[in-house]
Amino acid sequence: MHDLVIFDCDGVLVDSETISNQVMVDNLAGYGLNLSLQDCMSMFVGGTMSGVRDTARKMGADLPDDWTEQIYAQIYDVLRAGVPVIPGIPELLSHLEEQGIPFCVASNGRREKMQITLGQNGLWDRFQDVIFSAHEVGSAKPAPGLFQTAAQHFGAKSPVVIEDSANGVTAAIRAQMRCLAYAPHDDGARMAGLGAEVIRHMKDVPRLLGH
Template sequence: MHDLVIFDCDGVLVDSEPLSNQVLVDNLGRYGLNLTLEDSIAFFLGGTMTGVRDKARALGANLPDDWVDEVYAETYDRLRQGVDLVRGIPELLTALDSKGIPFCVASNGSPDKMKITLGQNGLWERFSEAMYSAHVLGTAKPDPVMFQTAADQFGATAPVVIEDSQNGVMAAKRAGMRCLAYAPHGQGDKLAEFGAEVFIDMAEVPTLLGI
């Protein structure tokens, strides 16, 4: 049995990706790069904001030097207006608790962002002492360090990662960890190519974990 579940945050615990990407679409449109929401998700899902900046510039956006701070502020303002948990997450966490399986969150996002999204959904207290952020560790997925750090600190020998992005799946595979990829909107083929086991409903996870 797995002895640690490592959750990604955006798109796995909280349904924040459509909101955050709409902020990107609106913002980048002001700088000469017109994208659809689908474009933004395809280009930027699972990346870092500096990576988004560099890719957007390569695509033709004329971004100012302080763009990362600007878009973070706009994103946080939008998320404060309300973001839902991913359907089935409360029940999944209860199932893990009932089996005594610890869990944590590992995200390319900042602790400030996770405090906004998890805090308004009653999960900040459950994850605040079990949180790994690229902004704190100084290295982001697809680098496996975040997952390896989590496993080491929990003393886990059989961790499993739940992800929704290519960078996350790649990080799990590089860490030698089993990866379940949440793909409710039909984007799972590419994640499967990277070695993830694809599922579309959080209710499937207990069976996949053997609990």
């Protein structure tokens, strides 16, 4: 029986990945790097913004030193306009609460970004005391430290991670944790190949948890 559910944030709790990546596509085009939305998402989802910056520079983008702060500000402005909750998440959280199973969020993103995205839909109240950000923990996916820190906080012996990126799945597997990979738009083959169990909808989670 699992004693903790660790959620990624973007793309798992809230449907913010497409919005954020479109901002990056538009921004990078202004610095001479033209990417499609699909290319941007396949390269950068699940990573860190400093990683995006370094990769973009290697690909020829002439980014200023303050680019990460610039892109965060642009993304936050767009996210404030509205971010939909991933279908089935409110019901899943209510189910976990009824079962007495604790849950938390562990993300490479900043806490202030999560406050924007989770604060629009009632999710912030459920997660604000159990947020693990790579910016605060000092370990970013695909390293396992973020998930290990979350599990240690709860004293969890059998946590399960819900992710939507290859980096996230890799971090979970390295932490020796079971990983469910949310893949609503494709077959999830890349994440399955890394060791995750692919799910198409959040309503599948209780069955896979054994209740």
